[in-house]
Amino acid sequence: MNDELAYTCTCADLEQTGALASQLAPLLRAGDVVMLNGDLGAGKTSFVQAVARALGVTDDVTSPTFTIQLTYESGSLVLNHFDLYRLDDADQLYDLGYWETLEGCGVSFVEWGEKFPDEAPEDYLELLLSANGKGGRDYRAIARGKRANQLLFNWVQAAPDAWHRLGE
Incomplete structure (x- = not known):
């Protein structure tokens, strides 16, 4: 595998997004971090909700914006869901116990992680989401680190027809 894998995928609707998320969920393990970046309304929380359902989370998964x-x-793996949109300063991350949570016993999904690029962990999967104007979503997945490379490689293998290698 290369040092940095990057793939794109398009989902026509929430059903396809759910299928894509359900292919990622069983590959996740404690300590994995997925950074979700994209404009307001791009579907970041919807993606996390779909992963949560696939992990068997029985709670109502909502946006942690506030x-x-x-x-x-309640699922097969502890799921931590961050939304950094309302934070103004990286020092606020320390008050939240951000690092302890990322390094803890669950998988972490971080919305708006691009606000604090210097605070990104060394190893994470970046998922860039955008609405494509046709009611669907475009995804760009970029692996940043050894574990993220393994995770993305396995995710692509689970849905080879959905993903296209960036640059091909």
Whole structure:
């Protein structure tokens, strides 16, 4: 595998997004971090909700925009969900126990992680989401680190017809 894998995928609707997320969910393990970046309304929270369902989370998964972080323990893996949109300064991450959570016992999804690029972990999967104007979503997945490379490679293998290698 290369040092940095990058793939694109298009989902026509929420059903396809759910299928894509359900292919990622069983590949996740404690300590994995997925950074979700994209404009407002791009579908970041919808993607996390679909992963949560696939992990068996029975709680109502909502956007943590105002609470900054929500943790769900009812699934097969603890799911931490951050939304950094309302934070103004990287120092606020320390007050939240951000690093302890990322390094803890669950998988972490971080919306708006691009706000604080210097605070990104060394190893994470970046997922850039955008509405494509046809009611669907375009995804660009970029692996940043060894574990993220393995995770993305396995995800692409689980859905080879959905993904296209960036640059091909």
